[in-house]
Amino acid sequence: SQQGEEDPQALSIQEGENATMNCSYKTSINNLQWYRQNSGRGLVHLILIRSNEREKHSGRLRVTLDTSKKSSSLLITASRAADTASYFCATDGGAQKLVFGQGTRLTINP
Amino acid sequence: GAGVSQSPSNKVTEKGKDVELRCDPISGHTALYWYRQSLGQGLEFLIYFQGNSAPDKSGLPSDRFSAERTGGSVSTLTIQRTQQEDSAVYLCASSFQYSNQPQHFGDGTRLSIL
16 A cells, blocks of 8 residues: 555646645655656656654755654745656655655646 | 666567566665556555665565566566556666665656557
């Protein structure tokens, strides 16, 4: 079964708007990672947040982690057409095994 | 510096045939992972290598699936007697040894079983 579940499954917004995606998970974690996947390509690592961190920034990306609620959010500010992709959260399911959610398909309309 | 390389990029084969998928990880990465992704879905973990050994084979769907890694580098995923449900994109990733490291993915092999 999937550890992480993203919400919403699909999101369509206008260029320049902010996009927020959420991830919930079930068991305790050491870290949570977010990845992006463009159509027909592999996944690209965006950001890693450790269980003792609450917020992390990288450029236009902001990730929050609430371990008490077992949830994380990814915010993309000032979205661009190039941000159109699927976004996945992944949690460490023990040892070095990452468990991925089903992903959020983000579409940025020009 | 090259990223993770997978070959072939596409493979179409008939049901019942065997297929071999190849992954060349990033040089220096000791951990290597195989995942399967069905259309529009998330990633399903198959197997993980640390060096040449596979501590976790729990995700292999059946005994028709096997994988090996030689020289701590290249890995092959073999599917014997392919079935239509094996159709998917098979993704390979590599990382440094420690678990809190990001994984670097190849672009995958799109496998279609006719």
